[in-house]
Amino acid sequence: MANIHDVARAAGVSISTVSYAISGKRSIAATTRRRVEEAVLALDYRPNAGARMLKGTRTNLLALSAPLHAGSHGPAHMAFVLAVINAARTFDYDVVLLTQDDATSGLRRVASSALVDGIILLDVSQDDERIELVRTLNVPTALVGVPRVTDELVCVDLDFERAAELSVQTLAAQGHTQIGLVGQDPLIYERGSNFPHRFRAAFEAEALRLGIDAAFVPSRENTASVRAAVDELAAELPAMTGLILHCNEPVQSMVLEVLDQRGIRIPADMSVISACSSFDTVHLNPPLDVIPLPASDTCGRAVALLMEQLSTGVEPRVELLPPTLVEHGSTAARQRV
């Protein structure tokens, strides 16, 4: 593999000129620059990553902590990982993926060996063990998700409270007076993941505020559990005509299947909103109105804030992205009976 000396020799310049020509950190005569560029191309030169790291500038590597928990949903998980990697690449960063159960030891390892310039934490729970660690690590960090205590942290997430309110308001404005919510796997609530709680609490508060009868049930990812969940909602809310789905893709799909089996038509008999979904709801049958959870937006913003920390610095903050509702015809004004 060619090194900077090879390039310098080929271009007939010193190694500092090569370095500056590549980094652009000082002005170079146009002809010199061209000669260097040609040599770089001819030798397929790329600066040695270790040497760059050692000089203490940038490693161009960031750590992505994405532990896989019980109840996590593979595709959604993957979507966030991909979103972080794509965002990182736009800043010329590569990503070291840490997934081991023992999340803190991996972070400690890559941070204290100065392997990475920064850290992205995914799937943050309310009392996440990683929070305390990154406080001590002194490595720039951005979280996707909001823990209970956010002091000194940079956090990005969809505004789940607003999303819940928007869901309820939309259905309430259409005249629905009994609204059900199918939630995530119970495991996810138990583990202290923050967004399901935030969504559920805001759902119930907003329903109360608007005088809506509301009921919530979690559901596991299997047909029996989904069927039981739907039946439980129907029992609690006999006149339910509005349904909010805050669960993963297979569960949403199963809910629609169960409604179909029960002869419940969408939106004639039931208005359905898919809330905070990181997949495309037009592939569902029928396509669902959706408040998207855009992995690329939240992760992109988190990566951007991380990059800002590396350069200019960033004040600690919690950024909540405003939810929007995209209609696909699965809600309608309530039929008067």
Add this chain to the structure above:
Amino acid sequence: MANIHDVARAAGVSISTVSYAISGKRSIAATTRRRVEEAVLALDYRPNAGARMLKGTRTNLLALSAPLHAGSHGPAHMAFVLAVINAARTFDYDVVLLTQDDATSGLRRVASSALVDGIILLDVSQDDERIELVRTLNVPTALVGVPRVTDELVCVDLDFERAAELSVQTLAAQGHTQIGLVGQDPLIYERGSNFPHRFRAAFEAEALRLGIDAAFVPSRENTASVRAAVDELAAELPAMTGLILHCNEPVQSMVLEVLDQRGIRIPADMSVISACSSFDTVHLNPPLDVIPLPASDTCGRAVALLMEQLSTGVEPRVELLPPTLVEHGSTAARQRV
């Protein structure tokens, strides 16, 4: 962050002694070693990753190329990524995950900057563009999957041909004479992914050899497509009593749902085998006999062979792991009518 000089000072030894005490590459007096270990612990010292890389020994980083294609199945994909990371960690390696569409540029980047010691290629297609690249890169590489031309490559995979034969043989031995195969998403066949073709071809060849009537249909991941697939098989094989599922988890689940709706009981009316599945089929309803596709085995073996290349060297080879059948009661001898 403490460096090796800090540790040397704290332990009252030279930096070379610190280095050797940590690496164990030469014998050290027990008391000296203890002093060094204490200093390392006290200062929370970890060698600088860049400096290690620069010395040209090991970066302790490997690149995982896992492009996400149309038709890829999220959870299965994730399972393989996780399996590689877990295996890498057992060798004290971290993983840089490359997922961009432009797979070759990422590999070129991390390889020629000497960021990684080796490369794992996932989801290899028959004429994968990455193959030619890694041949020129001169970086140890192991593939999970088998391309059309395997010269000079180290490849690991489940033996899909044997798996197909084992599926057919098992059902044939039970007296089934008409056997259907539900395959992957058509996109996956079009893209030239190798294992679906290998499985399908071996399925048809083995059926022919045993005098079994066989039919194959691909299926997309939606209920309508699955229903159509099942009906097509039933039309082609009116006396079908054996069914092999070589498709992702949701599709397998939908097939079972459709069979249930059609009043077809498992295994009384239909013996079903889940082939090369990377998920747990006991959660299906009913649980299915399965030939597992153990991501941890194939990926673990690929990583192990990569590590061998880094030390002793490895002859190019194609290692096909033998399939096994795990019974869960979804097959039975054919009912004579």
Add this chain to the structure above:
DNA sequence: CTGAAAGCGCTTACAG
């Protein structure tokens, strides 16, 4: 059993 020193390949003040 241990230490002094070279050198990995860069980046960046320092000089001109």
Add this chain to the structure above:
DNA sequence: CTGAAAGCGCTTACAG
């Protein structure tokens, strides 16, 4: 506009 040189933090022959 360009070059010579220091130095980042290690590992590893070389010496003793």
